[in-house]
Amino acid sequence: xxxxxxxxxxxxxxxxLINLLLLPLLLMGIIRKAKAVMQNRIGAPxxxxxxxxxxxxxxxxxxxxxxxxIFIWTPRVGLAVxxxxxxxxxxxxxxxxxxxxxxxxxLLMLYLLTLGKFFTMLAALDTGSAFxxxxxxxxxxxxMLAEPALIIALxxxxxxAGSTDLMAIYxxxxxxxxxxxxxxxxxxxxxxxxxxxxxxxxxxHLELTMVHExxxxxxxxxxxxxxxxxxxxxxxxxxxxxxxxxxxxxxxFHALPLLLHYAASLLGLVVLxxxxxxxxxxxxxxxxxxVPNFLTFAVVLSLLAAVIAAVQS
Amino acid sequence: MSLFPWFLGDAGFTxxxxxxxCWFLAIIGxxxxxxxxxAPGYLQHLRHRVSLSLVWVALILLMISMAGVVMAANAxxxxxxxxxxxxxxxxxxxxxxxxxxxRRAAIIxxxxxxxxxxxxxxxxxxxxxxxGSWVFSEWGISGTGALAPALLIFAGLxxxxxxWPFHLWLPIAHPAAxxxxxxxxxxxMIKTAIYVMIxxxxxxxxxxxxxxGPILLxxxxxxxxxxxxxxxxxxxxxxxxxxxxxxxxxxxxxxxGVSLLGRQHHLPLLEQLGLAAALFHTLNHAIFKSLLFLGAxxxxxxxxLRDIEKLGGLVHRMPWTTGAFVTGSAAICALxxxxxxxxxxxxxxxxxxxxxxxxxxxxxxxxxLLMGWLALIGALAIACFVKAVGVVFLGNPRxxxxxxxxxxxxxMVVAQVLPAVMCIALGVAAxxxxxxxxxxxxxxGDPSLLYHAWTIPLTLIALLLACTVGGLAxxxxxxxxxxxxxxxxxxxxxxxxxxxxxQYTATGFAQPISRIFGxxxxxxxxxxxxxxxxxxxxxxxxxxxxxxxxxETKVYTPLLQSIKRMAGIFLxxxxxxxxxxxxxxxxxxxxxxxxVGVS
Numbered sequence: 001x002x003x004x005x006x007x008x009x010x011x012x013x014x015x016x017l018i019n020l021l022l023l024p025l026l027l028m029g030i031i032r033k034a035k036a037v038m039q040n041r042i043g044a045p046x047x048x049x050x051x052x053x054x055x056x057x058x059x060x061x062x063x064x065x066x067x068x069x070i071f072i073w074t075p076r077v078g079l080a081v082x083x084x085x086x087x088x089x090x091x092x093x094x095x096x097x098x099x100x101x102x103x104x105x106x107l108l109m110l111y112l113l114t115l116g117k118f119f120t121m122l123a124a125l126d127t128g129s130a131f132x133x134x135x136x137x138x139x140x141x142x143x144m145l146a147e148p149a150l151i152i153a154l155x156x157x158x159x160x161a162g163s164t165d166l167m168a169i170y171x172x173x174x175x176x177x178x179x180x181x182x183x184x185x186x187x188x189x190x191x192x193x194x195x196x197x198x199x200x201x202x203x204x205h206l207e208l209t210m211v212h213e214x215x216x217x218x219x220x221x222x223x224x225x226x227x228x229x230x231x232x233x234x235x236x237x238x239x240x241x242x243x244x245x246x247x248x249x250x251x252x253f254h255a256l257p258l259l260l261h262y263a264a265s266l267l268g269l270v271v272l273x274x275x276x277x278x279x280x281x282x283x284x285x286x287x288x289x290x291v292p293n294f295l296t297f298a299v300v301l302s303l304l305a306a307v308i309a310a311v312q313s
Numbered sequence: 314m315s316l317f318p319w320f321l322g323d324a325g326f327t328x329x330x331x332x333x334x335c336w337f338l339a340i341i342g343x344x345x346x347x348x349x350x351x352a353p354g355y356l357q358h359l360r361h362r363v364s365l366s367l368v369w370v371a372l373i374l375l376m377i378s379m380a381g382v383v384m385a386a387n388a389x390x391x392x393x394x395x396x397x398x399x400x401x402x403x404x405x406x407x408x409x410x411x412x413x414x415x416r417r418a419a420i421i422x423x424x425x426x427x428x429x430x431x432x433x434x435x436x437x438x439x440x441x442x443x444x445g446s447w448v449f450s451e452w453g454i455s456g457t458g459a460l461a462p463a464l465l466i467f468a469g470l471x472x473x474x475x476x477w478p479f480h481l482w483l484p485i486a487h488p489a490a491x492x493x494x495x496x497x498x499x500x501x502m503i504k505t506a507i508y509v510m511i512x513x514x515x516x517x518x519x520x521x522x523x524x525x526g527p528i529l530l531x532x533x534x535x536x537x538x539x540x541x542x543x544x545x546x547x548x549x550x551x552x553x554x555x556x557x558x559x560x561x562x563x564x565x566x567x568x569x570g571v572s573l574l575g576r577q578h579h580l581p582l583l584e585q586l587g588l589a590a591a592l593f594h595t596l597n598h599a600i601f602k603s604l605l606f607l608g609a610x611x612x613x614x615x616x617x618l619r620d621i622e623k624l625g626g627l628v629h630r631m632p633w634t635t636g637a638f639v640t641g642s643a644a645i646c647a648l649x650x651x652x653x654x655x656x657x658x659x660x661x662x663x664x665x666x667x668x669x670x671x672x673x674x675x676x677x678x679x680x681x682l683l684m685g686w687l688a689l690i691g692a693l694a695i696a697c698f699v700k701a702v703g704v705v706f707l708g709n710p711r712x713x714x715x716x717x718x719x720x721x722x723x724x725m726v727v728a729q730v731l732p733a734v735m736c737i738a739l740g741v742a743a744x745x746x747x748x749x750x751x752x753x754x755x756x757x758g759d760p761s762l763l764y765h766a767w768t769i770p771l772t773l774i775a776l777l778l779a780c781t782v783g784g785l786a787x788x789x790x791x792x793x794x795x796x797x798x799x800x801x802x803x804x805x806x807x808x809x810x811x812x813x814x815x816q817y818t819a820t821g822f823a824q825p826i827s828r829i830f831g832x833x834x835x836x837x838x839x840x841x842x843x844x845x846x847x848x849x850x851x852x853x854x855x856x857x858x859x860x861x862x863x864x865e866t867k868v869y870t871p872l873l874q875s876i877k878r879m880a881g882i883f884l885x886x887x888x889x890x891x892x893x894x895x896x897x898x899x900x901x902x903x904x905x906x907x908x909v910g911v912s
Contacts, residue, residue, distance in 0.1 A: 061798040066709060068628035070639070073782075076789065080781035084774065102768040107661050108649060111691075112774065115648045118695055122639070125703030125817070126628070127803045133817020136703065140696035141825040147692045148685035155665065155684045159677075164665055165768070218803060222792055226785070292829055302685070310678035313669060 012095050015262060019092055020083065023266075024232035025049040027239070027273050034274045038281030049232065053225050061221030064127040074123035075219065075226035081116035082233040085109050091240025092265040093258075094171045104166040106154045110147070113234065117143060120227075124215035135214030138288070142199060142211065145295040146192040153182035153189070153302035156309035157245060166241075175312060176249040178305045183246035185301035187272070190238035192295055194231070197280040199291055209285070236269070239276075243268035329386035329450065332752040333516060336592060337383040337508045343735065344500040344599040345376055348493040351607050351728035354721065355492055358614045363408045368491065371408075374401040375497060382505045387447040388437040391509075395433070399426040402502060405494040406486050418489035425472055425482035433469030436462045440520075449512065455521035463520045466513065467528075474506035476566060477536035478864060480559045484543070487558065488551035488619075492610020495551060499558040500603035504595050507565055515572055515588060516756055523577050530570030534686055537563030541693040542830055545700065545823045546860050548621050550609045553701060554602065557645065560690065561598040564660065565591045567683070571663040574676075582762050583666050585754040589763055590659035592750055597652040597739065601644040604732035608638035611721040611729065612705060616714045621701065621819050626710035630718045635706045637729035642698035644736040647691050650775035652739035655746070661687060662766060693826070700822045709813040741775045743767065820858055827860070834862045 029046045036043020045051075063072065088104045090096070096104070121139055124132030154169070156178055161169040192199045195212035202213050216227050247253045247268055256264065286294055330338075352372065356365055378401060381394030403426065407419035437447075439462035444452050454462065468479070475483035483503070487495050513519045540559030547553040568591030575583030611634045612627065613619050628635045644651040647658075661684060668680035710716040720726065739746060747763050754763060805811045827836055837859050844852030 057792070058796075060796055061793075062801050063798050064803040065800050066626075066803055068635075068707065069632075070628065070707065073786075076782050076785040080778055080785060083781055084777050103770050103773065105658075105769045107658055108769050108771075108774065111647060111649050111654055111658075112778075114646075114691075114695065115643070118643065118646065118648055118699065121695075121699040122703055122707065125699070126707040128626075128708035128811060128813070128816050129803045129805075130811075130815050130817060131804075133703070133708075133822060136699060137817060137822045137825060140692075140699055140822075141829070144689065144692040144696060144826060145829075148689040151688040152681055152685035155668065155681050158665065159668055159681070162669060164662070221796075221798065222789060288825075299685075303682075306681040307678055310668065310674050310681060313677060 009097075015092070015095055016087065019095075019236075020086055020233075023092075023269075024086075024229070024236045025053065027236055027269060028232050030270060031273045031277045034277035035280055038278055049228075053229065056220075056225035056228070057222055059221045061223055063223075064129075064218050066128045067123075067126050067218070070119065071123045071126040071218070072223075074119040075223040075230070077119045078116040079226040079230040079233075081112050082230040082237070085113050085237055086233045088166075089237050089241065090166055090170050091237050091244065092269070093244065093261045094167050095262075096167065098167070101163075101165045101167040105164050106158065106166050106169070107151070107164060109166065110150065110154075113237070114143070114147075116230065120215055124218075127218045129218060131208070131214040131217050134208070135211050135217075138200075138211045139195075139215060142192050142195075142291065142295070145292055146189040146298065149185050149295065149298040149302045150189045150193075152299070152306050153185045153245075156302065156305040157182050157248070159309040159313045170244050170248070171254055173251065173254055174248040175308065176251070178308050178312075179245055179248035181301050181305035181308070183242055183249070185298045185305065186238075186242040186245055188295065188298035188301070190242050191276070192291075192298070193238055194235050196276060198283045198286045198294065201280075201285040204285075239272050240265070240269055243272050325387070326390060327386040327448075328381075328384040328390075330384055332756075333508070333511060334383045336596070336749070336753060337504065338380060340504060340596050340599045341376065341379050341383070341501050343596070344603040344732075345497060347607060347728040347732050348496045348500075348603055350731070351496070351610065351725050352491075352493040354724040354728075355610050355614050357722075358617070359409065359491060362411050363491070368405065368408050368494075371401045371404040372494065372497075375405065375494075375502070379501060379505055383508050387449060388441065389447050391449075392430070392434065392437065395505075396430065398502065398505065399430065402490075402494070402498055405498075406490045408491060408494075409489070412489075415489045418485045421482050422486035422489075425479075425486070429469045429472030429479075431469070432465050432472065436464075436466035436469060439465065449519060450517070452513075452519040454519065459520050459522050460524065463514065463522045463525060466520075467510070467525070470506040470509055471532070474503050474510075474562050474566075475536075475559050476532055476562055477539045477559065478868075480536065480540070480562075481865065481869060483559060484547075484552050484555040487555040488549060492551070492606055492613060495555070495610070496603035496606035499555060499606060500599040503558060503562060504599060507562070507569075507591070507595055510566075510569060511588070511591070515569055516753070526570050526573030526577055528570075529566050529573060530683070533563045533566030533568075533570055534683060535563070536560065536566065537690045538686070538693075539563070539833075541690050541697060542826075542833065543862070545693060545697045546827055546834075548819045549619050550612065550621050550624075550701065550705060551606065551619055553621075553697065554605050554609060557605075557694070557697070558598075558602060560694065561594065561602065561645070564657070564687075564690070565594050565598070567687075568592075568594060568660050568663065571660070571667060574667065575663075576757075578670075578672050580666070580670050581758040582766060583663060583670065584757050585762050586659055586663040586666060586766055588754050588757065589747065589750045589766075590656055590663055592753060593659060593743075593746060594653075594656035596746075597644065597656050597736075600732045600735050600739070601641045601653060604637060604641040604729060604736065605645065607725070607729050607732075608634055608641065611725050612718075614725070615718045615721055618712065618714055621704045623712040624705045624710070624715045625708045625813060625816070626715060627706045627718055631706075631720045633726045634721055634729060635702075637726075637733040638706065639702055640733040640736055642702050644740070646695045646698055648695075650740045650771050650778065651736050652743070653736075655740050655743035655771060657687065657691070658769065659766070666766075696823070696826060700819050704817075704819040704822070708816045709811070711813045711816070741772050743771055833864075834860045835866070836860045 028049045033043050089109050121136040124136040157169050158164045160174045161172045200211040378394045378397035385391035403423050406422050409415045472479040487499050537560045540556050544553045544556035568587045572584050572587030644653040647653040664680045664684045668677045671677040751763050839857045841855045842851045
């Protein structure tokens with residue numbers, strides 16, 4: 001290994017560490033801040049999610065008397081799955097060496113994240129709380145609607161690259177139409193998968209109306225810290241994938257030099273985060289019965305992308 | 314290989330064992346072993362109602378006849394084994410014959426097997442007519458003449474496999490049998506039909522019917538969706554699992570359809586991927602479905618309950634059963650790094666290759682659509698098993714019986730842990746399984762293609778997952794030393810004690826999804842309020858939900874009714890119970906046989 005290569009791999013490792021440790025919570029802070037500005041509030045400091053983490057770790061954890069091993073192990077599985085996916089999925093552009101490409105298979109990544117969701121839903125039912133059942137039932141319904149759209153969108157993109165590995169998909173040029181349609185579909189599915197407005201409002205005062213928060217209601221202390229961190233990582237992964245896909249529409253994007261590519265990806269992520277916050281400021285939460293209609297948009301967008309991909313290939 | 318040179322009409326009593334037969338023999342063994350370990354402990358609680366000697370004789374006959382089916386070299390011997398299999402499993406379904414629904418299930422099952430065998434017999438006779446041979450390996454039928462016999466044989470096999478729209482008997486018959494038998498029937502017996510499909514339609518050119526690929530793909534896609542959707546609506550645990558068999562048969566058929574399309578369009582990789590996905594999923598389903606049925610059996614044996622609305626909280630009372638059932642659920646939901654994911658990933662890859670190399674736009678788009686369809690099915694399966702695990706094993710017990718449950722006996726626990734370990738092992742060691750599969754798919758062409766197609770490092774991911782979870786657990790353990798967690802009640806909003814009735818029910822859990830797909834069935838909720846002052850102070854409020862598929866109410870019920878009516882008009886005249894009439898029939902038949910023999 002030459003000196004330049006060593007420097008390069010060191011540099012990439014640093015970027016990866018920033019991606020894993022800094023960005024997720026920072027993005028959450030940015031979204032919260034932007035939302036506060038939208039509502040004419042000063043809002044919490046940008047670094048509040050970090051302070052929250054530190055606070056959770058110093059609090060005593062309370063576990064329901066009724067909970068079994070599934071409840072206790074779920075945060076660990078959820079965080080482990082999110083960390084592995086965050087390392088492998090190129091959500092700020094391709095950073096891993098080419099040998100890793102097969103591990104970034106999008107079906108593997110999505111199903112791995114689903115493993116975390118499976119355990120979260122089970123943990124919600126483990127405590128015997130009515131909120132848990134409510135959240136789990138709704139989460140199952142939402143992911144049933146969102147996942148097909150996501151897989152069709154990524155499949156349409158993958159057709160252009162000739163491979164289902166995310167690294168191959170995001171390091172080859174894509175047709176701008178497919179990228180825009182698939183990217184738009186992925187933004188909508190990301191909103192649903194991450195339980196954000198207008199599908200779910202994580203900030204209401206009533207657990208009855210929530211999805212994700214209702215599921216994790218019984219968690220506290222370090223378990224809650226793990227869950228919050230996993231949520232931040234998942235937010236980065238899903239938003240990052242949508243941003244990467246949308247940026248694919250820019251023909252020179254995949255050929256940019258590494259640093260510029262990374263900067264553009266970060267900028268895209270921040271812009272998407274702020275847009276989501278703006279949308280959350282001006283939209284109202286959908287009635288639960290209208291959520292399927294909203295997600296139909298995502299399915300239709302991905303299907304359009306799939307039609308174009310099928311015609312072009 | 315001719316074991317016994319007995320003479321049986323034109324066809325000898327001959328067996329043929331090739332890698333494909335070996336694969337299915339392995340499936341029979343792998344799924345049969347846990348079922349047989351489970352049976353002695355399980356049958357104890359049925360010994361007052363069920364004749365144990367009958368169950369054991371029929372069980373052994375069933376195992377032997379299944380092995381006979383996958384080894385038979387000619388159609389006659391095959392049909393003999395097929396019938397022994399059908400009748401022995403009928404005896405097992407009817408074992409608990411004091412229960413009314415068991416008797417009804419047995420009659421429906423018998424009717425379905427008769428119809429299936431009738432289709433199969435006509436198809437085989439037709440094939441014999443075209444080729445002049447009963448031996449499978451001598452059949453080579455192609456062109457337009459192949460379509461009708463192939464479709465007849467397919468209909469017969471689809472009835473046995475439980476493929477939509479021939480699946481109606483399956484969710485009725487399988488749950489009625491004792492649990493180890495349900496495990497064998499759902500896990501293995503229905504796969505013998507898959508074996509024959511592969512043998513006749515996919516592996517060798519016994520039947521060359523281009524139309525069959527799309528038919529398999531479409532019926533498979535419908536079966537998979539139908540099965541999982543109706544599974545979600547069930548609250549009898551064993552019936553829920555039986556509907557999942559319809560789903561998984563659909564997934565297997567989709568794999569076979571991809572394989573046939575690959576052959577039709579000369580895409581060797583696609584051909585092998587589809588077949589490998591189907592075969593791998595057949596093995597996987599045999600393992601996790603028998604595991605889940607055994608789990609349902611253990612719950613049934615320990616609580617005498619199958620209605621999941623009355624269960625709950627078994628995770629504390631039956632920890633081993635819970636652990637095995639969760640593993641099986643994760644496997645059937647295709648979650649990595651378990652075996653179900655490995656085979657479904659192969660199928661996804663097959664769809665993707667079809668989308669890339671398909672010759673027409675429609676086919677390419679259809680393949681992308683099928684990827685989304687498979688994702689939908691997977692998400693529905695997750696909803697269904699979160700419901701099943703959550704309501705049966707988690708939360709508070711919903712009845713006294715569930716509260717007093719204790720862990721199943723040692724044999725029953727071992728029988729569940731064994732397949733659970735296999736679910737993990739087959740997922741992590743998927744490349745080794747593909748090596749074995751290569752011996753079968755190499756009959757189609759180059760054996761090395763499968764190795765290139767399997768790209769994902771599932772073993773590495775499993776290892777990473779185990780290390781990360783382990784590391785996090787150690788970190789948490791280190792934190793808890795200074796700050797131990799405390800145990801307290803579940804948050805009840807300050808309203809006082811949470812009863813088991815405040816939990817979500819299985820019906821409630823499935824309600825949002827069942828409302829979305831209301832177009833396929835009629836979903837009715839009947840709320841009944843009783844009491845003198847019903848409006849303000851009701852004594853008793855009951856709510857009953859029911860769902861009926863339009864396929865059943867609008868197609869099958871009228872069909873069966875008209876058959877009954879026709880039988881009342883014509884068959885009654887033929888079988889009037891007069892001995893003279895029967896003597897005339899016999900004389901006529903003898904004359905007919907004589908005439909056939911002479912000419």
